[in-house]
């Protein structure tokens with residue numbers, strides 16, 4: 001296992017932009033809107049410029065590609081791209097604008113393969129046609145869906161008002177249930193000519209024909225062996241999919257030829273909800289993305305909004321103690337998440353529940369701490385703009401108030417110290433002995449699901465999946481935030497990019513997190529008594545502009561693209577709220593990783609990506 | 619040698635199995651007697667597996683635990699303001715609620731039509747509530763708090779899951795029992811166990827009283843005769859008022875207790 005620290009090269013983005021403007025004087029212009037940055041690229045030249053950005057400038061990693069609808073402001077639609085260098089440094093932001101009515105932008109799949117799912121999402125939710133995209137069809141919504149829900153003029157079935165808070169709640173808030181208004185069919189608008197019975201049929205057929213397949217079994221001859229080609233649906237309901245997720249696999253005998261992930265069963269249009277919400281409302285909603293690491297989600301979102309708030313007057317950045325607590329929570333979350341994913345990977349391999357429950361035993365203890373501090377085990381809702389919800393409690397303490405309640409009472413700092421310095425290291429050591437040498441595990445994972453180095457970058461994969469392929473790219477080092485620069489830790493990377501390497505990267509990352517946590521304990525003692533509760537009230541006015549906040553979440557790079565627009569004083573609601581979901585984008589690599597392996601490996605490959613459907617489907 | 623890794627792993631699982639029973643034997647019988655044993659077996663020093671037998675046993679939740687909120691009333695037998703509703707229907711909780719599940723009807727004086735502090739109606743749709751805790755965090759009057767009772771399942775979600783004011787209201791005493799530390803912190807921030815506004819009034823009254831005391835103190839000595847005839851006259855109505863206030867309080871207290879009884883009966887009947 002090679003351990004490497006990526007070089008954080010300070011590169012001057014304005015120089016890069018100047019170079020671009022010189023090379024393409026007609027096509028590249030500064031984005032001069034107040035609070036916005038980067039360049040606007042003429043869409044006819046987009047592919048060429050993108051190629052130069054990748055090849056000449058070395059921005060080999062497309063982190064995020066998303067659309068924004070500026071209806072009522074400048075009445076155009078816009079794709080926003082964030083490209084990075086895998087050697088580290090800030091983003092090069094470039095945008096391409098198009099008309100709303102005939103929205104069309106050239107596809108960048110040929111430049112960065114990782115644009116694939118992200119463009120499909122933009123097509124699905126915004127109706128932007130990506131010319132040149134090889135497989136442009138809906139990804140989160142069902143094929144028969146009418147309209148493009150993220151457009152500003154689209155209204156959902158339960159539509160009540162453009163922005164929260166709703167006027168009907170106060171002062172004349174006589175309650176009614178939204179469902180009552182929605183007697184089946186009312187308030188839901190289907191197009192007039194739609195035949196509901198027909199829809200499921202066609203969509204299913206398109207799906208299969210998209211794979212170049214009929215549903216029937218085909219006889220094949222390979223290596224003198226009589227095999228069948230058949231299409232198998234794994235999921236949507238399958239224990240290996242960790243949720244409602246479906247893979248359509250076409251097999252030659254037992255070997256996988258193509259694999260098409262189908263998702264969106266849990267889609268709730270998180271981003272539309274986010275744009276109806278106020279800035280503050282969104283924090284608990286981010287908990288529901290990757291519900292195994294809600295602290296990390298909170299962190300990413302508040303970082304993005306804090307970037308905007310920092311533009312305004314009278315904003316106090318978080319105190320040092322608040323930062324220490326945030327990092328404490330983020331690293332504990334990483335341990336929680338990796339324990340879970342290691343346990344489940346073993347489950348997927350058939351080691352039913354023993355490794356999983358051992359890992360969960362430790363996880364529970366950390367969740368106890370979350371519960372006592374933030375008030376909830378999973379949906380922590382702990383971070384606030386400019387601070388956190390509350391300081392660590394003096395004691396992890398409970399009071400009996402239901403019948404038969406069992407009471408516990410620990411000193412918080414002692415509890416943490418015991419967990420970090422004794423219990424978790426001891427457990428990890430034992431867990432390593434339990435698993436790492438296990439021959440079955442090794443045979444099922446070594447050289448299976450290989451994702452080569454270059455492909456991993458091109459596909460915009462992130463987190464342990466990317467690092468397992470030998471790319472030492474970790475946002476905590478590549479584009480540091482919070483107090484990470486002063487902390488001492490390494491970035492574990494794999495060599496072969498197979499499942500075993502990903503497994504080991506996660507394992508090592510728990511060790512590294514423990515190393516960070518040990519450094520945090522004295523910092524917590526030193527800063528005792530410092531204020532961590534923010535003075536930003538419940539309706540902060542957020543200055544106009546755009547911000548992209550990203551954190552290294554356990555599952556990979558989690559980014560929030562937030563645009564604040566409109567109101568002079570600064571609006572209360574985000575104009576655009578986009579989540580760059582690591583689970584979703586990592587799935588781009590699922591098909592390429594499975595090709596050529598056996599059908600039984602699909603389950604393990606998926607397990608090694610570590611997805612969570614709350615985040616994939618949003 | 620092939621299989622060594624597997625054998626090593628099996629040895630670990632075996633040890634885990636034994637550990638669990640060793641602990642069970644070590645703590646035999648005492649699990650239910652002493653709280654300390656429970657604490658050790660559930661804490662960071664525990665070994666082996668340990669199951670809490672829900673629903674016969676439950677792990678008590680920490681103070682900050684949050685579940686569907688409740689509204690705070692003064693204690694129903696409070697000597698001065700029995701069952702006083704702490705909410706001023708300012709609407710902040712309804713505004714900060716992310717899924718917008720709080721519905722408040724602001725109270726109105728029937729004669730003047732002017733808003734009055736107490737809400738006329740207050741609803742929370744517990745199906746929609748996401749237990750985020752914002753309402754409790756941002757309420758300026760400590761009038762809404764997150765509850766610890768997580769066993770809210772019922773057989774009919776359509777009719778039973780919109781909680782109204784009586785169902786949501788609990789005594790301040792209850793908050794003191796489920797979150798003693800926080801209740802004290804909040805009390806200190808307010809300056810006393812009473813509602814913030816009451817606290818302010820009290821402070822004002824005290825100031826006034828102090829001022830009054832300071833003022834008459836001088837005249838009494840120079841001009842004692844003139845002040846004395848007025849005194850009984852002033853006292854008599856005050857005594858009357860006191861009687862009235864007492865009766866009112868008694869009635870309020872009875873009403874509050876009756877509400878509580880009715881709710882308990884409904885709950886027991888419904889369960």
Ligand code: SF4
Pocket residue numbers: 704705706707708709710711712722756757758759760761762
């Ligand atoms: S914020 Fe507090 S005082 Fe205001 S309406 Fe809500 S519960 Fe009542």
Ligand code: SF4
Pocket residue numbers: 686687711714715716717718719720742746747748749750751752753754
């Ligand atoms: S806990 Fe959150 S969701 Fe529930 S009522 Fe309060 S503010 Fe609303």
